[in-house]
Amino acid sequence: MQVRTAIRDAIAEEMRRDRSVFLMGEEVGRYNGAYKASQGLLDEFGEQRVIDTPITEYGFAGIGVGTALAGLRPIVEFMTFNFAMQAIDHIVNSAAKTLYMSGGAMHCPIVFRGPNGVPRGVAAQHSQCFAGWYAHVPGLKVVAPYTAMEAKCLLKAAIRDDNPVVFLEHEVLYGQQFEMRDDIRLLSKPSESVLMEGDPARRTGVYLSVHEDSSTGPTQQKNDCGELGKKSIELLPLDKAVIMRHGTDITITAFSISVMHAMEAAGILWEKHGISAEVINLISLRPIDRDTIVNSVMKTGRIINIEEGWSACGIGSEIISIVTETAFDYLDAEPVRITSADVPMPYSKQLEDLALPNVDMIVNRIARMCGRR
Amino acid sequence: MHSEEVLALFRKMVEARRFEEKAAELYTQGHIRGFCHLYIGQEAVIVGVAKNIKYLQESPLDSVITSYRDHAHMLTLGVDPRIIMAELCGKEAGCSKGKGGSMHMYSKPLNFYGGNGIVGAQVSIGTGLALAHKYNNDGGVALIFYGDGAANQGQVYESFNMAALWKLPAVYVLENNRYALGTSIPRAVAGNSLINRGDPFGIPTIIVDGMDVFDVIDKSREAIDYARSGNGPIILHMDTYRYRGHSMSDPGTYRPRSEIEQIKKERDPIVKIKSELLTTYNVSPEEIERIEEEAERLMKTAAEFAINAEEADVGQLETDIILS
Secondary structure (H helix, E strand, O other), X not given: OEHHHHHHHHHHHHHHHOOOEEEEEOXXXXXXXXXXXXXXXXXXXXXXXXXXXXXXXXXXXXXXXXXXXXXXXXXXXXXXXXXXXXXXXXXXXXXXXXXXXXXXXXXXXXXEEEEOEOOOOOOHHHOEOOHHHHHOOOOOEXXXXXXXXXXXXXXXXXXXXXXXXXXXXXXXXXXXXXXXXXXXXXXXXXOOOOOOOOOOOOOOOOOOOOOOOHHHXXXXXXXXXXXXXXXXXXXXXXXXXXXXXXXXXXEEEEXXXXXXXXXXXXXXXXXXXXXXXXXXXXXXXEOEOHHHHHHHHHHHOOEEEEOXXXXXXXXXXXXXXXXXXXXXXXXXXXOEEEOOOOOOOOOOHHHHHHHXXXXXXXXXXXHHHOOOO | OOHHHHHHHHHHHHHHHHHHHHHHHHHHOOOOOOOOOOOOOOHHHHHHHHOOOOEEOOEEOOEEEOOOOOHHHHHHHOOOHHHHXXXXXXXXXXXXXXXXXXXXXXXXXXXXXXXXXXXXXHHHHHHHHHHHHHHHOOOOOEEEEXXXXXXXXXXXXXXXXXXXXXXXXXXXXXXXXXXXXXXXXXXXXXXXXXXXXXXXXXXXXXXXXXXXXXXXXXXXXXXXXXXXXXXXXXXXXXXXXXXXXXXXXXXXXXXXXXXXXXXXXXXXXXXXXXXXXHXXXXXXXXXXXXXXXXXXXXXXXXXXXXXXXXXXXXXXXXXXXXXX
16 A cells, blocks of 8 residues: 555544544645645535645634644644745744644644655755654644555544654655555554565564543444554554664664665665664654663664664654663764755755765665674 | 623623733733733724624524634633632633633633634634534624724635635624734724725725624624625724724834823713613612622632632643644
């Protein structure tokens, strides 16, 4: 399944389940989504629940917040998170802070979603990762899925969550195909990890803590998210990282498209250098799943974070702080950040390639960290 | 209107004023910190508009949102003055447990959505409240209060555009008190007037004497009926005036003292309703005095309650951030 289809299905299933869920944003209706992530939703749910807005981010973000305070569950789509900068006041000041400012009297169940990061070839104003910006803010939950399964099960969980959730997608991933059900096994105990079977890349991906809350609402529709025997995974926790590949020499943390680079690098490191890398797909950027990261570093003694954002005050900075504060004595090498270059994203392919993190860069840096060069 | 009804309006306006005077006192004494924006002079606006809020049984159907100048809105909608004053003093008993303060007060049961510290943000959020009324088809209207300062924010017009496109039941109540902090209308508003700001969107504007509670009641009833009947948004342009500074820390050097004195003398909303009561409704001066004394006592009690209440609980620092 493509990620864009997973997102569409998640929205559709939640809209069928709960009448208070609706979608608003630019081109979400008649155009079926600028990236086709809302294909067919207008036809199924009508104009009242799939609302095409004018190009007016600050205004419609505020309107979305108002509907959430009034008890609805809006999904506010930004055509890209670059444009959400026009609306960040409502995300931070209106959505994130109201629960606290009201002493718990008012809450704001809203999802702000759309593509984030670098879609390639569109230059500086359309190529930026905002993960660090939102992860900075108390009162928000911030998640970034990588696979289609994650996109679907996390988005469904985000829509049902009573807090404002910033849901960071990636344009390059929208068209990627992912298996939805075959390589996942239901865990006998939540929070216990399990191996993914039959995977040539020896991925040992784990989806922790399966929710089984079909009792909390109308569940007439069948969900097809990661079906496992008689049970199925419908929701994923918004605050848990996933270990995509177990390893013993170094911990690689990454989110969104960077997980793809991290996995590829981990494969090369094993084959060419005999380095066993553990890849953690962060998923949750606020809160960061400290335990999963720290436990991994206590085993591997090394950590490197890969992200498309800038290095200063980024997700990698936070992760390295967490690791040095809590597992300093376990470190065998200096923690490392691989990020985009500290420049506005250039347009030219040659320059853009230079500015972005890539697999070679990751492999070489890790080989050096592990004393292989 | 019956004299009882008019007396009730008078009582509410006096209560609002006494509350704010008490708040000023507590601010000066150091019980209230930070920003404290007083409503003195503008009482007729919220008291008049609130008269037309529709109730189902005891609960309001309509929703209300305003800026940081929100004490009188809370009070008029029916929140206990002790709870409001306790919030101003940062106490555990305050409506936001002392975590919001003067600018961030809410009441879910009264459909009051704050209390917003970002100038103009309440207009977009309030338009969302209107969208929710329409979405739920519940017959409710959103009453969205904002000032002449907010009227220059871009998001106000983004909101007007969508409210008009989608025919939302929104009543925009522009409380034009002539000064955005210290910047007067002629210095901030091209064309020197805000009465035609709805025109490009086809949103009608009704001009109201915001210092006359009877005019406010009549015209806000008209506006609320218009919005409730599915005609879309409407603007009430309230010509009003604040006597005190923008906030307690504003010395008010941008306007002559004589301007304030003249308006107090000629247009004061409480003086006006008082003389109506004495002349048209034959209410005795003793009755009026009694109400004024009761309001004074009520706010004195509220102040004592707030001063003596427990400080915000240290255990509350890290609560109410995320709902689990």
